[in-house]
Amino acid sequence: MSIFNVELKKVVDDSYDIEIGFELQQKLITDLKNGLVGNLKKFAVITDSIVKELYAEKICHLLQEAGYTADIFVFEAGETNKTRKTKELIEDAMLEKGYRRDCCILAIGGGVVTDLAGFVAGTFGRGVPFINYATTLLAAADASVGGKTAVDTPLATNLIGLFNQPQKVYLDIATWKTLPERQIASGLAETIKHACLANREFFEYLNEHMEEIFTIDREACEHIAEENCRVKYEVVMKDERESGLREVLNLGHTVGRAIETVSEYQLLHGEALAIGMVAEAKLALRMGYVTEQEKDAVIELLQKAKLPTAIPTYIDREALVKKLYTDKKVKNGKLRFVIQKGIGSVVEFEKGVFATPIDEAVAREIIMEM
Amino acid sequence: MSIFNVELKKVVDDSYDIEIGFELQQKLITDLKNGLVGNLKKFAVITDSIVKELYAEKICHLLQEAGYTADIFVFEAGETNKTRKTKELIEDAMLEKGYRRDCCILAIGGGVVTDLAGFVAGTFGRGVPFINYATTLLAAADASVGGKTAVDTPLATNLIGLFNQPQKVYLDIATWKTLPERQIASGLAETIKHACLANREFFEYLNEHMEEIFTIDREACEHIAEENCRVKYEVVMKDERESGLREVLNLGHTVGRAIETVSEYQLLHGEALAIGMVAEAKLALRMGYVTEQEKDAVIELLQKAKLPTAIPTYIDREALVKKLYTDKKVKNGKLRFVIQKGIGSVVEFEKGVFATPIDEAVAREIIMEM
Numbered sequence: 232m233s234i235f236n237v238e239l240k241k242v243v244d245d246s247y248d249i250e251i252g253f254e255l256q257q258k259l260i261t262d263l264k265n266g267l268v269g270n271l272k273k274f275a276v277i278t279d280s281i282v283k284e285l286y287a288e289k290i291c292h293l294l295q296e297a298g299y300t301a302d303i304f305v306f307e308a309g310e311t312n313k314t315r316k317t318k319e320l321i322e323d324a325m326l327e328k329g330y331r332r333d334c335c336i337l338a339i340g341g342g343v344v345t346d347l348a349g350f351v352a353g354t355f356g357r358g359v360p361f362i363n364y365a366t367t368l369l370a371a372a373d374a375s376v377g378g379k380t381a382v383d384t385p386l387a388t389n390l391i392g393l394f395n396q397p398q399k400v401y402l403d404i405a406t407w408k409t410l411p412e413r414q415i416a417s418g419l420a421e422t423i424k425h426a427c428l429a430n431r432e433f434f435e436y437l438n439e440h441m442e443e444i445f446t447i448d449r450e451a452c453e454h455i456a457e458e459n460c461r462v463k464y465e466v467v468m469k470d471e472r473e474s475g476l477r478e479v480l481n482l483g484h485t486v487g488r489a490i491e492t493v494s495e496y497q498l499l500h501g502e503a504l505a506i507g508m509v510a511e512a513k514l515a516l517r518m519g520y521v522t523e524q525e526k527d528a529v530i531e532l533l534q535k536a537k538l539p540t541a542i543p544t545y546i547d548r549e550a551l552v553k554k555l556y557t558d559k560k561v562k563n564g565k566l567r568f569v570i571q572k573g574i575g576s577v578v579e580f581e582k583g584v585f586a587t588p589i590d591e592a593v594a595r596e597i598i599m600e601m
Numbered sequence: 602m603s604i605f606n607v608e609l610k611k612v613v614d615d616s617y618d619i620e621i622g623f624e625l626q627q628k629l630i631t632d633l634k635n636g637l638v639g640n641l642k643k644f645a646v647i648t649d650s651i652v653k654e655l656y657a658e659k660i661c662h663l664l665q666e667a668g669y670t671a672d673i674f675v676f677e678a679g680e681t682n683k684t685r686k687t688k689e690l691i692e693d694a695m696l697e698k699g700y701r702r703d704c705c706i707l708a709i710g711g712g713v714v715t716d717l718a719g720f721v722a723g724t725f726g727r728g729v730p731f732i733n734y735a736t737t738l739l740a741a742a743d744a745s746v747g748g749k750t751a752v753d754t755p756l757a758t759n760l761i762g763l764f765n766q767p768q769k770v771y772l773d774i775a776t777w778k779t780l781p782e783r784q785i786a787s788g789l790a791e792t793i794k795h796a797c798l799a800n801r802e803f804f805e806y807l808n809e810h811m812e813e814i815f816t817i818d819r820e821a822c823e824h825i826a827e828e829n830c831r832v833k834y835e836v837v838m839k840d841e842r843e844s845g846l847r848e849v850l851n852l853g854h855t856v857g858r859a860i861e862t863v864s865e866y867q868l869l870h871g872e873a874l875a876i877g878m879v880a881e882a883k884l885a886l887r888m889g890y891v892t893e894q895e896k897d898a899v900i901e902l903l904q905k906a907k908l909p910t911a912i913p914t915y916i917d918r919e920a921l922v923k924k925l926y927t928d929k930k931v932k933n934g935k936l937r938f939v940i941q942k943g944i945g946s947v948v949e950f951e952k953g954v955f956a957t958p959i960d961e962a963v964a965r966e967i968i969m970e971m
Contacts, residue, residue, distance in 0.1 A: 233622070235621065236616065236617075236619075237619060237834055238838070239615035244610040245609035245611075249605040249607060250604050251605065315685070322754065323755070326757050331929065353763065354762060357760075357763055357764055385693070390696065390726055391724050394728065396607075453602075
């Protein structure tokens, strides 16, 4: 008998830049010319059926004009297509077109596109570099920091995937102009969540600048993109593998994800999250962590952002309570929630643990009353 | 416009042990009790239809007796099942049984099982730990060092996957007793390749101990398992991401992989590799890097290991030449081979580059003569 030790200790540098600005297509090309991804010359542009015509085709042409090989790999827009099947179709199409390890993936779109494309990049040829060109507010709020990539399966949301960091992220605010208002509202839900859990000043800013955001005022939008990055970065930096602190980002998500699923995705993620935040603010109120006024301030800000704050009548409340147990924070069969503490902070249940065990009866009562 | 820098530099320690010995089932349990995977209590045992009855069921029972939760996830044995579909079925079965992030995957089987299970582990819940309990000589030679995991697709072998390091590898020599002779021979092809490219003494050892290996003599088999790990480790350690040096492990594979595919997997990987090594030894002879005697010594050792050394008559030679171009070493449309240099070394074409460009005409001639 013998033991052979495989020594694999090393320094890994996954650092990258997020560039926030207006119309960044040319900047992307300049960055590539300056060696952003070394001397790679082949770009697989992954996008969805909506963003393709709005932005991806144009960027693909810019790449070709600059002397690169570029092909568009498109899938039907929508969260329901963020599947292993779509990943497989894109992989096969890339192989068919002769893409191998010497390529770079360029994701152009919202969170569904960047989640999926980042996952494709992580396993194509055992990993090729990727760049995110994000075209939604939600992607700015949620998908640009953290390296989470994934697909959904019939039994679980975002449970098959990878931690995979991009080479660079572009947040092109100008693209928000083509977002339907409902999508902007949905993106604002994550933004408001960030304010609630980490930054009271940002909460006030949102309260004062909501109209500018909806008219895509450049300064206001750049500011919220930056603040979203900052909050998420500060949380994620300290906990890249989601062991403890990162759980705070789950504020509103215990109820929110459950509503999203029970609604069969009639509700957008941000809409479901908004309702979840209201439910969880009520829970925090009952536990004495927020005041009546603070709870109302959360609801009012969500309403200003044109988000729903009540559980739709068509949602089966019992199914919703049952669904809470599929949450990834469930431990030993016990529900656990991130609890808001005033505006701009959350409860630390015990050292390094930010999810608090809650009796089902309490959760049920709040849900039944909404 | 602003730039937000996401700083993600860190020290990663993926080190692990390979334990080589006879009947290591109890040792595995002891290691788990001693905290090999922390306090994880749920084990998804991934295996194939042959190994299930031979070893996996027993190990699963040992886990359960030791107080762990353990379920077997089985797929039909064979390289043709190392697919995205099989991965998907296992993932769904794991989710169905309630497996989430707080589990560990235990792969029990040969290279197909460890390749697939390591890939499942890498993307399940964005990564759960895994342990390899290898039951074949080929896994000892090939799959235990390097962290390569993957599946095959209709258009490419091993091109969708991940670099993912296990928590520990067990090479249980006793399990080799249940291997068909053809599988032992196939495993020996990678072993002989390692000797040819890195260690002349090991080549001599194999020449002198071939009979003991086929009778699964404990000392001889432990020795070859160790030497396989050592050669592979020394190469992989210096080049974890397969940029340069790691290419040396491709000795024999340019022709070998092409034969394997054109034979439609009638030939086992090791059998195809053996033929590929002969072709590439002939190429090295023609280029003056090995002598006639060295080329013959390679052929004789392969024959002693009961491996084929000629291209079967049913293989279409023209299809074979064409197939060479799907090799991952092809660069700018030009074939590149790893060339053996004497016994125990390979040609370094230029600094850090171990694949040498070869004219198709030369490769064709050698193939036509075999």
